[in-house]
Amino acid sequence: xxxxxxxxxxxxxxxxxxxxxxxxxxxxxxxxxxxxxxxxxxxxxxxxxxxxxxxxxxxxxxxxxxxxxxxxxxxxxxxxxxxxxxxxxxxxxxxxxxxxxxxxxxxxxxxxxxxxxxxxxxxxxxxxxxxxxxxxxxxxxxxxxxxxxxxxxxxxxxxxxxxxxxxxxxxxxxxxxxxxxxxxxxxxxxxxxxxxxxxxxxxxxxxxxxxxxxxxxxxxxxxxxxxxxxxxxxxxxxxxxxxxxxxxxxxxxxxxxxxxxxxxxxxxxxxxxxxxxxxxxxxxxxxxxxxxxxxxxxxxxxxxxxxxxxxxxxxxxxxxxxxxxxxxxxxxxxxxxxx
Amino acid sequence: xxxxxxxxxxxxxxxxxxxxxxxxxxxxxxxxxxxxxxxxxxxxxxxxxxxxxxxxxxxxxxxxxxxxxxxxxxxxxxxxxxxxxxxxxxxxxxxxxxxxxxxxxxxxxxxxxxxxxxxxxxxxxxxxxxxxxxxxxxxxxxxxxxxxxxxxxxxxxxxxxxxxxxxxxxxxxxxxxxxxxxxxxxxxxxxxxxxxxxxxxxxxxxxxxxxxxxxxxxxxxxxxxxxxxxxxxxxxxxxxxxxxxxxxxxxxxxxxxxxxxxxxxxxxxxxxxxxxxxxxxxxxxxxxxxxxxxxxxxxxxxxxxxxxxxxxxxxxxxxxxxxxxxxxxxxxxxxxxxxxxxxxxxxxxxxxxxxxxxxxxxxxxxxxxxxxxxxxxxxxxxxxxxxxxxxxxxxxxxxxxxxxxxxxxxxxxxxxxxxxxxxxxxxxxxxxxxxxxxxxxxxxxxxxxxxxxxxxxxxxxxxxxxxxxxxxxxxxxxxxxxxxxxxxxxxxxxxxxxxxxxxxxxxxxxxxxxxxxxxxxxxxxxxxxxxxxxxxxxxxxxxxxxxxxxxxxxxxxxxxxxxxxx
Numbered sequence: 037x038x039x040x041x042x043x044x045x046x047x048x049x050x051x052x053x054x055x056x057x058x059x060x061x062x063x064x065x066x067x068x069x070x071x072x073x074x075x076x077x078x079x080x081x082x083x084x085x086x087x088x089x090x091x092x093x094x095x096x097x098x099x100x101x102x103x104x105x106x107x108x109x110x111x112x113x114x115x116x117x118x119x120x121x122x123x124x125x126x127x128x129x130x131x132x133x134x135x136x137x138x139x140x141x142x143x144x145x146x147x148x149x150x151x152x153x154x155x156x157x158x159x160x161x162x163x164x165x166x167x168x169x170x171x172x173x174x175x176x177x178x179x180x181x182x183x184x185x186x187x188x189x190x191x192x193x194x195x196x197x198x199x200x201x202x203x204x205x206x207x208x209x210x211x212x213x214x215x216x217x218x219x220x221x222x223x224x225x226x227x228x229x230x231x232x233x234x235x236x237x238x239x240x241x242x243x244x245x246x247x248x249x250x251x252x253x254x255x256x257x258x259x260x261x262x263x264x265x266x267x268x269x270x271x272x273x274x275x276x277x278x279x280x281x282x283x284x285x286x287x288x289x290x291x292x293x294x295x296x297x298x299x300x301x302x303x304x305x306x307x308x309x310x311x312x313x314x315x316x317x318x319x320x321x322x323x324x325x326x327x328x329x330x331x332x333x334x335x336x337x338x339x340x341x342x343x344x345x346x347x348x349x350x351x352x353x354x355x356x357x358x359x360x361x362x363x364x365x366x367x368x369x370x371x372x373x374x375x
Numbered sequence: 376x377x378x379x380x381x382x383x384x385x386x387x388x389x390x391x392x393x394x395x396x397x398x399x400x401x402x403x404x405x406x407x408x409x410x411x412x413x414x415x416x417x418x419x420x421x422x423x424x425x426x427x428x429x430x431x432x433x434x435x436x437x438x439x440x441x442x443x444x445x446x447x448x449x450x451x452x453x454x455x456x457x458x459x460x461x462x463x464x465x466x467x468x469x470x471x472x473x474x475x476x477x478x479x480x481x482x483x484x485x486x487x488x489x490x491x492x493x494x495x496x497x498x499x500x501x502x503x504x505x506x507x508x509x510x511x512x513x514x515x516x517x518x519x520x521x522x523x524x525x526x527x528x529x530x531x532x533x534x535x536x537x538x539x540x541x542x543x544x545x546x547x548x549x550x551x552x553x554x555x556x557x558x559x560x561x562x563x564x565x566x567x568x569x570x571x572x573x574x575x576x577x578x579x580x581x582x583x584x585x586x587x588x589x590x591x592x593x594x595x596x597x598x599x600x601x602x603x604x605x606x607x608x609x610x611x612x613x614x615x616x617x618x619x620x621x622x623x624x625x626x627x628x629x630x631x632x633x634x635x636x637x638x639x640x641x642x643x644x645x646x647x648x649x650x651x652x653x654x655x656x657x658x659x660x661x662x663x664x665x666x667x668x669x670x671x672x673x674x675x676x677x678x679x680x681x682x683x684x685x686x687x688x689x690x691x692x693x694x695x696x697x698x699x700x701x702x703x704x705x706x707x708x709x710x711x712x713x714x715x716x717x718x719x720x721x722x723x724x725x726x727x728x729x730x731x732x733x734x735x736x737x738x739x740x741x742x743x744x745x746x747x748x749x750x751x752x753x754x755x756x757x758x759x760x761x762x763x764x765x766x767x768x769x770x771x772x773x774x775x776x777x778x779x780x781x782x783x784x785x786x787x788x789x790x791x792x793x794x795x796x797x798x799x800x801x802x803x804x805x806x807x808x809x810x811x812x813x814x815x816x817x818x819x820x821x822x823x824x825x826x827x828x829x830x831x832x833x834x835x836x837x838x839x840x841x842x843x844x845x846x847x848x849x850x851x852x853x854x855x856x857x858x859x860x861x862x863x864x865x866x867x868x869x870x871x872x873x874x875x876x877x878x879x880x881x882x883x884x885x886x887x888x889x890x891x892x893x894x895x896x897x898x899x900x901x902x903x904x905x906x907x908x909x910x911x912x913x914x915x916x917x918x919x920x921x922x923x924x925x926x927x928x929x930x931x932x933x934x935x936x937x938x939x940x941x
Contacts, residue, residue: 059892061891061892064908067903067906067907068903068904068906068907069907088891088892088893089892090890090891090892090895091903091906092887092899092901092902093906095623096887096888099622099684099888100888103789103793103796103888104808105488106796107797107806107809108796109808109809119834123625167710167711193653195772196623196624197619197623213422218558219834224630234608235609238602238605238606238608240906240908241905241906241908241910242497245497245910246501246502246503247710248707248710249503249709249710250503250711251501251502251503265908267705269706269707270707270708270910271707272710277540342634342645359624359625360748361624362623362624363624363626366556366620367435367436370610370611371611372610
């Protein structure tokens with residue numbers, strides 16, 4: 037008994053550590069490496085500040101900010117697809133702020149009322165295992181994916197939990213609404229894709245591993261991540277931009293409404309979206325800047341040599357119907373495509 | 376048995392007040408906020424009360440998902456019971472070389488928190504796992520033919536993770552039985568009863584409370600399990616996945632309605648078991664005897680039982696070995712090969728060169744300690760009150776002590792946030808969200824049923840006449856508790872506390888919603904590595920976590936032994 041008590045008390049003492057720096061709490065999906073780098077850089081300029089980042093998926097960040105609405109814990113929300121920020125703006129979770137570079141970004145990549153701004157552009161691609169397929173053999177356009185020869189060879193991230201796949205699926209339905217006046221053709225397309233899909237993975241890591249380990253040959257994912265896996269981790273991955281045009285997702289940044297350190301959050305906002313920071317993020321962390329005033333020659337070659345056609349997309353239509361569409365996909369199409 | 380129940384005294388009344396405050400504040404109110412949410416389909420700030428969410432889910436996917444969840448949970452209970460009881464029996468009754476080591480290995484699945492277990496299972500028995508590819512290469516068939524998938528994949532993971540409940544509950548009951556009750560077994564045998572009759576008429580009835588407790592815990596854990604269905608379920612529907620899906624779509628009311636109905640299924644199972652148990656009467660521990668008694672077996676039976684047990688224990692260690700191998704594999708080097716071929720210590724070097732590496736470790740250990748302390752205090756008090764006393768609201772209190780384990784961790788976390796992101800009577804008028812305390816509290820609430828079940832079933836098999844005898848001899852309440860009840864219960868309490876501590880150490884589902892920078896636990900660090908696709912780094916952290924769990928198992932058996940020696 038005494039033994040237990042001793043251990044217990046010593047841990048209580050250990051837990052009493054405090055600091056007198058001002059904490060700045062950042063919720064972000066950008067990953068430990070990038071967050072640590074910018075924590076150090078920002079604290080160097082602001083030695084009295086303690087940047088406390090919480091690394092989590094954008095959906096988790098959104099969930100937390102929503103549940104903490106009455107008593108916000110975060111100051112900054114750095115990273116989520118624009119559609120998620122559009123929802124958050126409607127739910128009054130964000131505080132408006134106009135960054136110094138507000139004029140150097142396309143209007144569709146920012147909130148009209150300054151509640152969020154785009155930071156990175158992430159074009160989606162058809163990715164494949166380059167140990168099994170050459171770029172010629174791999175599907176080159178959206179409709180190629182429906183070819184029966186890919187049956188059981190496509191692996192996808194579970195779309196409801198993935199910003200990337202939600203945008204791809206929603207864009208396909210939005211195209212159908214635009215071209216045919218109904219979502220039916222889009223759902224029909226997704227039904228045929230489901231028939232060819234071998235599995236939906238719970239998280240991106242498993243999608244990567246199963247693709248690399250030859251359980252499947254083809255997936256849909258974003259290009260910067262695929263380049264990162266191929267160049268840094270040497271995974272056997274290649275990619276094709278869909279010929280008829282691809283979806284490009286905008287990743288954003290915002291200040292949390294009612295946060296405790298709004299002034300500091302604004303400084304952090306400017307700091308991580310400055311030209312120098314954007315260039316560093318492009319070079320070291322494989323992010324494509326959304327700002328259009330970054331000198332091309334300061335960006336890495338994999339960005340400047342990339343050319344692709346964009347699919348014209350009605351983002352408001354998507355933000356409005358995304359949940360309803362994904363719910364329908366989940367209850368009526370998932371796993372039933374081949375029936 | 377009801378004539379043995381005591382009325383409350385001043386001291387037990389005070390205990391009851393403490394326990395009642397805890398369960399109202401931290402279990403009932405968060406549950407209530409969940410129920411409230413399920414009736415407010417237009418968001419918690421609206422005042423439009425409606426059953427729309429229930430109507431929607433009952434019309435669409437509820438019954439399909441509920442049927443699958445219940446089916447999987449029943450299969451998991453049966454599988455876990457077979458494995459757990461078999462191991463407990465073999466390790467209790469037979470002696471064999473290296474028994475001490477093997478008896479620790481049986482606890483190995485504890486070292487794998489769900490997050491880690493899922494990864495190791497994928498690398499072991501997934502379609503491109505080491506075992507799958509190895510067997511495929513040996514037999515010359517495509518690996519996809521026998522990868523453990525779907526329904527049976529989930530049951531396998533559940534049995535692996537949950538048989539420990541049966542093992543621990545049964546072996547602590549067997550220890551209690553033979554230490555204080557060996558004479559009955561001996562008497563039965565010497566009076567000519569066969570081995571089978573002795574087991575069926577004497578041993579099994581005495582173990583009933585433990586089986587009931589373990590079945591309940593396993594059933595609830597399977598109902599609330601998320602990772603296994605998510606990984607192996609494919610496109611089959613399960614209640615926990617439906618909660619998740621509804622939440623992802625921003626449909627909080629439907630998610631809450633699913634969670635409420637899921638809890639009702641668990642409560643239904645609880646009531647069913649209580650009813651079953653109340654129909655049976657069983658023998659209780661009546662007097663102390665230092666003799667350790669076991670049932671004799673033939674040499675052949677002995678050999679086969681031990682051999683089977685050791686082979687299965689060996690198989691059960693494979694996921695741990697897989698994680699350790701993985702922590703030494705060079706990132707990106709293992710793709711089409713059957714087994715990894717490029718090894719490096721880089722993952723560990725990188726891990727330990729991070730100056731903050733031990734912060735999450737100390738955080739997790741501290742929080743798990745606090746959670747265990749809370750659970751031991753509340754759990755022991757409550758089981759004592761419920762089993763030995765009669766008072767109004769006893770059934771409700773017992774129900775509240777069992778329910779949290781059947782509720783997914785996310786749901787408990789959201790309930791706590793909704794209740795404590797404003798000053799409340801139950802948080803001494805402070806805001807708990809964002810502080811250290813909310814995490815241990817969430818762990819404690821979720822794991823309380825484990826300790827409550829293990830202690831209550833321990834207490835149910837101790838005859839109150841022992842305590843009454845002490846009382847007639849002039850002992851007071853506290854002294855009786857300390858000298859008689861506590862020592863008899865000690866192994867149940869320690870094994871329950873160990874489970875609580877380990878579950879808290881690797882807890883992930885509610886932590887992700889509750890942690891702050893200063894309280895980030897180990898599981899979040901593992902997830903961070905995984906989010907960077909750094910599987911080797913994650914495996915290295917998992918190995919660290921497994922070492923901690925093994926240390927906890929070692930320390931707990933030391934405490935157990937030291938106290939018994941006193």
